[in-house]
Structure formats: C-alpha cells, structure tokens
Amino acid sequence: MRAAAIEAAAELFGTAGYRGATFKDVASKLGMTAAGLTYYFPDKDALLAAVLHERDRPAVAEETAIPPSPSRSDITDHVMRILAENIAHPGLAELHCVLSAEATSAEHPAHEHFRDRYRRARELLTDTFAAATARGEIRPSVPPRTLATLLLGVLDGVQLQWLLDPEEIDMQATVRAFIADLLAPPDSP
Numbered sequence: 059m060r061a062a063a064i065e066a067a068a069e070l071f072g073t074a075g076y077r078g079a080t081f082k083d084v085a086s087k088l089g090m091t092a093a094g095l096t097y098y099f100p101d102k103d104a105l106l107a108a109v110l111h112e113r114d115r116p117a118v119a120e121e122t123a124i125p126p127s128p129s130r131s132d133i134t135d136h137v138m139r140i141l142a143e144n145i146a147h148p149g150l151a152e153l154h155c156v157l158s159a160e161a162t163s164a165e166h167p168a169h170e171h172f173r174d175r176y177r178r179a180r181e182l183l184t185d186t187f188a189a190a191t192a193r194g195e196i197r198p199s200v201p202p203r204t205l206a207t208l209l210l211g212v213l214d215g216v217q218l219q220w221l222l223d224p225e226e227i228d229m230q231a232t233v234r235a236f237i238a239d240l241l242a243p244p245d246s247p
Contacts, residue, residue: 060098060108062088068109072153075160076106076168103167110157110171113150128186130195130241134234137213141230144217148224155218180206187241196241205240212236 066087070079081102085095099105124136144151161168183206190196200208213233220227 059088063095063098063105064108064112067105068112068153069149071106071109072149072156075156076102076166077160081105106157106167107171109153110168113153114175124182124186127189130190130243133186133190133241134237137209137233137237138230141213141217141233145220145229148221151217152221155214155221158214176210179210182206183209190241194244197244197246200240208240209237 063084067084070083070087081095082092084105085092099108125132157168158172160166161172163169184203187202187205191198191202216229216232220229
C-alpha cells in the first residue's frame, strides 16, 4: 500500500501540483480515508518526501551513475540514459517540472530538496567538466561551472517543451546536439 500511495501521490502532484492535491485526494484515489493513509505517511509533507525520493532513485542508481573520470561520450551517454528514463516515464518528468516550479518559493516543503539537488548536480558536473577540460577533451573557453549551469538549464527547458509538445520535440536529439556543441573538443571551430 505504501508504494501505491507514492504512485498515486506522484500522479496527483504531477497533474495538480503539491498545492493543488490534498492528502485526502491521495487517500480517495487509493479507496481509503485520510486517517487510513496516515498509517503509511503521517502527513502530506512526508508523502511528498517519499515521492521525491522515488523520483530521484533512477538518477542516482548505480547502473545510471557517471563513471569516475568520465569522457565526453560518458557524459553524453549518462544524460541520454536519464532522458530515456524520462521518456519512458513521462509522468515522473511532469512531476519534476511541476514540483520544481512550485518549489521556487522558500516556503514550499520541497524547496530545500530541489535547491540541494541542483547544487549537487552543478557540483558534480562542474568537477566533471573541469577534469575533461584539464585532459584537453573540451574547450576551456567557458568555465566548467557555467557549462554545468547551462546543461542543467537546457535539460529542464527541453524537457518542459517535450512535455508540452512531445510529437514536435525530440528531446534526445536536441540535447545531444547541444552537448556536442557545448562540450566540443578544443580543436573544434
């Protein structure tokens, strides 16, 4: 029942947002009362935390992790695996877009989660790009932290466009082309 509650909440939060969906809505979707749902989750914030943990699980799984000292192709492959996961589970991609937008408010219960998630991603990518630059694999003209911020922004923006118009947007091809240019070798024009 716990897994079903997380799935129901993810669906509701993804369509109505955290603010638009109630604890009672989740319970009703499961055919139970809100009091019954408190057996599994004490409140809506705890349920949100479980949903976010489940949403992030594929991104931190060992089989999708960036290898140590990744090459340009390792970085591209890693991003393509994440995008493939999002394409396979558009509801989770929608959940991310809705909740991350809502969480820009410091009062939102997921604000720290998303802020910290983006900080960790920027740090990981900054370190990765700095190492690739030091090895001479990518141009040194753009600072690694800027590259990291750009890549994360493009990923979120292209994903949002894909959610709005999936027939028109090829998320993987678009991001792959951006990465090829962003992380071009030093001898590229």
